[in-house]
Amino acid sequence: RNDLDRELALAWLRTAAAAVERQHEELTALDAAIGDGDHGSNLRRGFAAVVAAVDALDADATPGTVLGKAGSTLISKVGGASGPLYGSALRVAGAALPAPTADLTALAEALRAGLGAVQKLGGAAVGDKTMIDAFEPAVAALERAAFDGFTLREASALAAEAAEAGARATIPLQARKGRASYLGPRSVGHQDPGATSTALLFRALAEAVTA
Numbered sequence: 001r002n003d004l005d006r007e008l009a010l011a012w013l014r015t016a017a018a019a020v021e022r023q024h025e026e027l028t029a030l031d032a033a034i035g036d037g038d039h040g041s042n043l044r045r046g047f048a049a050v051v052a053a054v055d056a057l058d059a060d061a062t063p064g065t066v067l068g069k070a071g072s073t074l075i076s077k078v079g080g081a082s083g084p085l086y087g088s089a090l091r092v093a094g095a096a097l098p099a100p101t102a103d104l105t106a107l108a109e110a111l112r113a114g115l116g117a118v119q120k121l122g123g124a125a126v127g128d129k130t131m132i133d134a135f136e137p138a139v140a141a142l143e144r145a146a147f148d149g150f151t152l153r154e155a156s157a158l159a160a161e162a163a164e165a166g167a168r169a170t171i172p173l174q175a176r177k178g179r180a181s182y183l184g185p186r187s188v189g190h191q192d193p194g195a196t197s198t199a200l201l202f203r204a205l206a207e208a209v210t211a
C-alpha cells in the first residue's frame with residue numbers, strides 16, 4: 001500500500017483503538033504521575049466511540065471523511081484536553097484529504113495542518129512536554145521521507161520511531177502546558193502521557209500500512 005485510502009484510514013483508527021485498549025492502563029499511570037490519571041480512560045472511551053462512528057460511514061467515504069468523523073467524535077466524547085486536541089488535529093487533517101486516495105506528500109501536508117490545529121488550540125511548542133513533542137518530529141519525518149521519495153511503509157515506520165523518540169525525550173523536561181505544568185519542576189522525570197499516546201497513534205499507522 002502506498003496511498004492512504006478509505007480502507008487504510010479505517011485500519012489506522014481500528015489499530016489505534018486496539019492499541020489504546022491494550023495500553024490504557026499504562027497511559028493512565030503516566031497521567032496519574034503528572035496529571036489527573038484519566039488519559040488512558042479518556043482515549044479508551046474516545047476511540048471506542050471512534051470505531052463505532054467510522055464503521056457506520058458510507059462505503060463511498062473518503063479517507064478525509066473517515067478522519068474528520070473520528071475527530072468530531074473525539075471532540076464530543078472526550079472531556080479532557082486530549083479530546084479537543086486530537087479531535088481538532090483529525091478534523092483539520094481530514095479536511096485536507098478530500099480525494100479518494102492521498103499519497104505520502106498529501107498525508108504529510110494534512111498531518112502538518114492537523115499539528116497546526118493542536119498548536120493553535122493549545123498554544124504549546126516543541127519542548128513544552130506535551131503531545132507536540134511526539135507529533136512534530138513524526139510529521140517532520142513524514143515530510144523528509146516524502147521529499148526523499150520513500151514509500152508510505154518506510155515513511156510511517158520512520159514517523160513512528162520519531163514519535164517514540166520524541167515521547168521519551170519528554171522525560172527530562174519540565175511541563176509548560178496542560179495540567180502537568182501545575183507541578184512545576186516536579187513534572188521532571190516523567191514521560192508525558194499525551195506524547196506517549198501520540199507515539200502509539202503513529203505506531204498504529206505504521207502497523208496498519210504494513211498489515
Ligand code: ADP
Nearest residue numbers: 039080081082122124130131177178193194195
Ligand atoms: P486532561 O489533562 O484534561 O486530563 P488528558 O489527560 O486526556 O487530559 O490529556 C493530557 C495530555 O494532553 C498531556 O499529557 C499533554 O500531552 C496534552 N496536552 C495538555 N495540554 C496541552 C496543550 N496545551 N497543548 C498540547 N498538548 C496538551
Ligand code: MG
Nearest residue numbers: 035036038039
Ligand atoms: Mg488527564
Ligand code: MG
Nearest residue numbers: 036038080081
Ligand atoms: Mg482530565
